[in-house]
Amino acid sequence: MANVTRLCGTKSIVTVNGQFPGPELVAREGDRVVVRVTNFAQHNISLHWLLRTGWADGPAYITQCPIQTGQSYVYNFTITGQRGTLWWHAHISWLRATVYGALVILPKLGVPYPFPAPYKEQPDVNGRSNAKGETKKTIALLLLLLVLTFVRARAVVVKQALQTGGGPNVSDAHTINGLPGPLYNCSAKDTYKLKVKPGKTYMLRLINAALNDELFFSIAEHSLTIVEVDAVYVKPFTVDTLIIAPGQTTNVLLTAKPHYPGANYYMSAAPYSTARPATFDNTTVAGILEYEYPDFPSAPSFNKDLPLYKPTLPALNDTNFVGNFTAKLRSLATSEYPAAVPKTVDKRFFFTVGLGTHPCPANTTCQGPTNTTQFAASVNNVSFVLPTKALLHSHFTGLSSGVYEPDFPVSPLTPFNYTGTPPNNTNVSNGTKLVVIPYGTSVELVMQGTSILGIESHPLHLHGFNFFVVGQGYGNYDAVNDPAKFNLVDPVERNTVGVPAGGWVAIRFLADNPGVWFMHCHLEAHTTWGLRMAWLVLDGSLPHQKLLPPPSDLPKC
Structure with missing residues (x-):
């Protein structure tokens, strides 16, 4: 998609x-x-x-x-x-x-x-x-x-958004395997079709490659059994509809009807969003599931005379559905595929993630929340600025001065009611700051969504590690009572997780991979606005715990 x-x-x-x-x-x-x-x-x-x-x-x-x-x-x-x-x-x-x-x-x-x-x-x-x-x-x-x-065209969209400080132009459509499908004008012939045999079970590998949209996915009159997310097996469970964020992957089992049904079925995807209208692509993309006729397996792939059924997808802003679905995800937690969630924690971090503003440059009219501001996004009020030299090479060579600062805040400098009435000052700071942690540190990170400029879900992707989603909830995180509810037995393991709209998510991981690792929102607009940061994991004491030298053909800036 x-x-x-x-x-x-x-x-x-x-x-x-x-x-x-x-x-x-x-x-x-x-x-x-x-x-x-x-x-x-x-x-x-x-x-x-x-x-x-x-x-x-x-x-x-x-x-x-x-x-x-x-x-x-x-x-x-x-x-x-x-x-x-x-x-x-x-x-x-x-x-x-x-x-x-x-x-x-x-x-x-x-x-x-x-x-x-x-x-x-x-x-x-x-x-x-x-x-x-x-x-x-x-x-x-x-x-x-x-x-x-x-x-x-792509460059113009990005350049315009950056120059005006507003949101990027909304795309016209989504696609399934590069094809927009029959629900858009002039694209009926550009439709992905999946042909199945009655009674057979198929595994579908789903990837949400959309730039800025979390997506609901469903196949009319068929159930889907979730068996894996982000290349990690999960306890299987069956749904009619699933939610998948940009950057996430999901493997599902689809069992075809036992007999030829004499019908075709839409497989459809449509956005989930709590953002302001007209800031995302509110359209539905469809492919077609069709059955092989048992007596004529080489028959034409699509019979227009058959009934064509559509699935009923959740409402565009159905946050309850999203929360209920994600709560069902559990690791297998077997002897062969254990859930190696850290039971103890060496370092705890609390990050706020959300939108904010920058003042409009002098003598410029912006298209942000007001004509004197432009959109920004931040983690702990730091809007990350990409350097002009690669962070990993700068760290490896010891030439990091002027490239980054190792003082990323471990919690908000000024606490506030994160999901309540937003503060009057919505401006965020700029910087290229890293969190520095020793090799082997067990990390607990709580990511709290904010209500500044609206409540939205933020799919956060961590490079270099899988992590365990040990807890999530709505409203402000309660550091006293919420940890008692954490799942340390079979939490789902993945690399991208949605910070709930108006809520928080807690993850744990073992920092056993030396290097510099990016963490960012997988909504491309938010990443561009600065909702990103990086972790620097230092070398350990043993040879296999150290960052290897760069390859000889590593590109130069």
Whole structure:
């Protein structure tokens, strides 16, 4: 699922190997993956892989300088302790609008899924070399970034938003696998269709690649069993509708009806948002689930004479649905797949996340909350400013002076009623500040949403680590009473979590991965406005606890 800036007419986009979405990578847990990226675009590029290798992490100016036009960089990493669905995507200047693809991680050879094996998977990994059991350990791809006229449109949207201080233009549509579907004008032929056999079970790998929208997803008259999120297995549970935030992945089992139903069914996605109207794409994208006719399996893929049923999706601002769904997510917590949540905590942090303002520059009219202000966003009132040199390399070389400050506040400097009447002063500060923690620190972080400029959900993504979601609630976090309710037995483990609209979420993780790790809202507009920060995890004492030297081809700023 992804946003598109234009729907009808002739438009061009940035692609990888000429594909949108980009190439799907399939590997096994334990494989070494090597991806050579050559940039033929007229814009700098970097790619993020949602893995634990610092020099291959990808966010521009955090772990690497971007790959410049005509240059190449080899991302080299080993998949450790992950299996399921991840994704790779551009991590610079909104280019992930079209530069992204699936990263499918199969279990090690001979290791079954902890749920009944599906008849088929979508994307289909059956018949591929890595799925058939060869011992190949290295995957090499050449990613060619082809710049076309859509780049100018994307760049104009970002430039306009930054210059005026207002929100970006709302896209015209969402897509499923790059196709907008029949509910938009002039795109009926551009519809994703999934063909199934009666009685068979399929695994669907869902990725929300939208720039700024959390999405409800449902298939009419069919149930979905959740079995994995963010490449971590969960206790299976069945729903009619799920919620998935930008950056999150979800694997579901879909069991087709036992007999040919003589009907087709929409699979639909639509936004969840509590933001102001006209600040997001309030449209519904659809694909079509269709059944193979048992006597004619080679019949045309879509029979327009059959009934076509639509699912009933939750209301656009149904926060109760979102809270109830996320509360059902639990780790397997078995001997084979334990929930290694830290039971004790070395350091506690309390971060406020939300919107704010900057004063409008002199002699300029802005389009923020007022014509004298522009939108900003912050963590603990610090709107993060990207440096001009990569933070990780600056740390590794000891040349960090003037690049960043190691004094990010561990709690709000001025506490207030975070979900009540907002303060009169909505201005936020600017800075490039990092939290510095020793190797092996067990961290508890409470992220509190604020009501400044409205109550919104914020999907926060932490690079370099999975974390456990031990608690969440609405209103202001109560440091005295809420910790007693934390789930330390089987909390869900993931890499992206939604800070509830008008509420808080508590996570725990073990900082056992040295390097500089970005944390940011996965709503691209909020990230651009500054809702981002970074953690610096120092080296440990043992050789395997130290940051390795950078590769020789690391891009330079």
